[in-house]
Amino acid sequence: LYVFGFRSERRIGFKQRASQIILQVPAEQIRRIKETEGIGSISRETQHFSQTTTMHGPKRIYQGKRFSTHFWVLMVLMSGVLLIYQVTTLLSMYMSSPIVSQVSFLINENGMNFPMVTLCNFNPIKKSFIRKLNATGDFSDQLLDYLMQSLMDTQTLYGNADRAELHVGDRALQVYQEHHPNFTIDANGCLETSFRFNCTETMKLCSFGGRQFDCCKFMEPRLTNLGKCHTLDMRAAREWMQKQTVAGVNAGLQIILDAHMEEQFDGTGDDAEPIFSNAFENGFRYYVHAPDTVPYLVSEGISVSPGTRVYSAISTNTYVLLSSENWGNCSEQWPPSYSTVLPYSSVNCDSLCKANYFNDRCGCSPFTYNIDISMPTCTPYQTFQCIDQHIRTQVNGTDYFHMPQCQECKIECNSQVYHAYNSYGHGFSHGALKWLARKNPGWSKAHMRTNFLTVNVFFRDMAHTEYRQVQATSLTEILSDIGGNMGMFLGMSLITVTEISLFMSKIGWIAFSKRRRDYLFNKKKREKVSRNMQTEEAKAQGFISGAKTAVGGDGVFLTQTYSKSQP
Structure with a gap:
């Protein structure tokens, strides 16, 4: 018996058809690819940017449909406008070099350096x-x-x-x-x-913190708008005289002065007529001021007449200003x-x-x-x-x-100003006159009542106020504020800025370079051909697999049987 099957013949036929399908190239479809090189390249870069950027919005815009796209475009535009406004405001504020003042109350536990005191006699001439x-x-x-x-x-x-x-x-x-x-x-x-009067003629008794000293050793003559004056500078004195360590009148400076009213012109007898220069009163005018300053130009003048006792409680203000190199306007x-x-x-x-x-x-x-x-x-x-x-x-x-x-x-840039709070008392008590007479028997009570006066200068408290200019902002603060606004409006960071910069540079490269456009266009064509070939191959593989299944299930086998005949 002879059996013949057709299975192998049908399998060979399907293989030939699959080979023909795989080798066939869809040339007509390739020719139909758009020839718009620039638009296609920009679209490709935009798609890549929208899918990879960390910025909020571009992906939703690119992948959205109609209303959704319009909505997200509007949101991104509004956020961008607000971000630009905020950044412009911050940069404008920084470029204006803003400054603010800080006020500090500083306590001096080790005492306060005593200021200069300049004393001037109103009597213009002897x-x-x-x-x-x-x-x-x-x-x-x-x-x-x-x-x-x-x-x-x-x-x-x-x-x-x-x-x-x-x-x-x-x-x-x-x-x-x-x-x-x-x-x-x-x-x-x-x-x-x-x-003018010399120091010993006018400065009768001086004491600091209750301890007497010779103040003329520390007096320097100075010519002011009131004529010859004397400035007390205790910076070179003993240590206990340089600082006031306790607040109050008993720890400060006390000077008893002699106005020498007998040396004034009164127009009687052979005397000249009285002279009017700058003063309406008799006695002294004194200034409390910082070292190396002109007293009558920088300080408040305090007047005291004979027979009067004045108490000047002073407070200190320190000013620390910024130079022009640091946004300020001061100079040294x-x-x-x-x-x-x-x-x-x-x-x-x-x-x-x-x-x-x-x-x-x-x-x-x-x-x-x-x-x-x-x-x-x-x-x-x-x-x-x-x-x-x-x-x-x-x-x-x-x-x-x-x-x-x-x-x-x-x-x-650095200055120190003293403000005085004054109170006055009039007349000397009998006990005070007796005590002064014991100090110098040559001082008569009548002369002291007519000519003597007392000046007390002291710190009201052991603290001073400091006014310091500082920059209202810094580059670090501005960058932090800008970064915060970028994150709030568009979810951006420095990495996002880098991504946008690269995207814009690529778009600019495409717009101005034909070579770049040709490269991207050819690359896109190659990728599309490759995708089509992969698609056709996948279809062919699927067709062959289906054919194999059909042959295996419905194949017809022919069998021929040979038998030996009997003679």
């Missing part, structure tokens, strides 16, 4: 010296009155002085200097020496055009600025501005003429004084 000076009869009353006006403020002098009287006084000065060539009115002349250096040995301060700079202004126009400077005595001192008549010719202008009957603004004089 009557006994003028009598001695006028022994020759050529020192007239007009000359004395004229010399006292050299200490007055410039505008006060110009507003109150009489031109004719100033001219007479100036002529009297010239005549006197012809006979006395060494006589001058500047700080190196007579106003600094014998015209003199402007380049200034040359002086004085320590820098805005008040000193302003005074020398005006002194230079007068000197450039008139060849001299008024005393009140010539604080370092580096220029010739103007006489009252010279000051009057200089103002009249170079500084004053008249418009519609109104006088205008054109003084320099001195904008180069910035405020100093």
